Amino acid sequence: MGSAGPLLKRLHPGDQVSVTVWRHYATAVSWGGLTQETNDNPVGDPDTASALALESLACGTYLLGAGGCALLGARRAAERGLPASLVPLGKATVGAALAAWPACLVGVGWGGPVGVVAAWLVMLPVIGWIVVVRQRHVRRRSPHG
Template sequence: MLRYRCGGVCLALLGLALVLVGAVGVLIVPDLVADERAFRAARPCVGAATGDCLRSVPATVRGTLIRERPRNYAYVLELDGPRPVPGDLDMGGADPLLKDLRAGDRVTVTLWRDYAIAVGKDGVTQYSSDSPEGEPQVILALALAFLPLGAFAAHAGGKLVVRARDYAAQGPPGHLVPLGKRALGAAVCALPAGLFGLWWGGPIAVAVMWVLLAGALWVLTGRRETTGGGRHARPLESPR
C-alpha cells in the first residue's frame, strides 16, 4: 500500500507540474504574438537606437561549424562582439554567407531587441534562425502537449493516493490504461497542430486544429472501448 501511495504522490506532483507549465505556456502566447507583430513592423534605426528598431552592430568571426550529415546537421557561426551579440548563432544553412566566412572576418550583425536576426559582410546578408517568428505557435503546441499529459498524471496519481489500499489488493483500475492512451494521443496531436499553425496561420489555427484532432481521437477511442473493441473494455454481461 505504501508503494502505491508514494508512487501516486510522485505521479500527482509530476502531473501538476506539467499542467502548470502548460498553463504558463498558454498565458504567454499573447505576449509572443505581440512580439512577433512588433518584429514584423520593425524598421532600421534612425538616430538613437531603441529596442524596437533594427540596429547594426559590428562583430568578429571566431569560427564556423558546418556539418551536413543526414539527421545530424549544424550551421553555426561563432562570434565575438558587444552584448547582445550571441557567441554562437544558428544560421540555418551554409548559403549565401556562412560557407565563405573565416576566423577574423569582420561582419555586421543586425539586432532586434536581443535577437540576432541577420549577419552581413561585403553586401551579402544571411538571415539567422534567431527570430520571434513562429514562437507563439511552437510554445502553444508544447503547452497543448503538456496539458493532457499533466491532467492524466494528476488524476491517476490522485486515484492511487486516495485508493491505495484497494489498488494494493486488487491492482490498478483498468480504465486508467485507455485514459492514458487518450491523453498520450491528445499530446501527440499537438505536433501536427503546431506544424499546421506554422504553415497556414497563427496560434488560433494551432488551437483549432488541436481541438479537432484531439476531439476526433477521443471520440473514436471512446467508441472503440465502449463497443467492446478494446482490451480494457468492460465485458458484456451474460443473460440470466
C-alpha cells in the same frame, strides 16, 4: 529573409538600408519606402511552444488524475489493482499529446498559436472517439468481455 521580394530583389551592392533591431534581432530591413520583415523572431517559435504546452497539459492532467486516483484509492488499488479506466485514458492522453504536433503544423501554416490550439481542440474529440471505438473492439474480442 524568407524570400527575395519585395525588397531584396531591388537592392544593389552599396545601397544603404535601414535595419530594425529589437532585442538584438534584426526584424526588418527598409529601403526607399519598402520594408521587408526577416525570419528572425526574438521570442522564439510560438507555434512550437504552444504545441509543447498542449502536450504538457495533456500529460500533466492525466498524471494528476492518475496520481490522485492512486492516492485516494491506495488501499483499493493494493487489493484489486489499478482501475481499468486508466488504460483508455492513458491511450487518449498519448493521442492528445501526439496531436499537438500536427496542430503545430496547422499553426505554422495558418493562424499561429491560436491556430495550434484550435486545431488541437478539434482533434481531441476525434481521438476520444477512436479510443472508445478501439476499447469496444478490444472488449468484444476478449474471451471475458
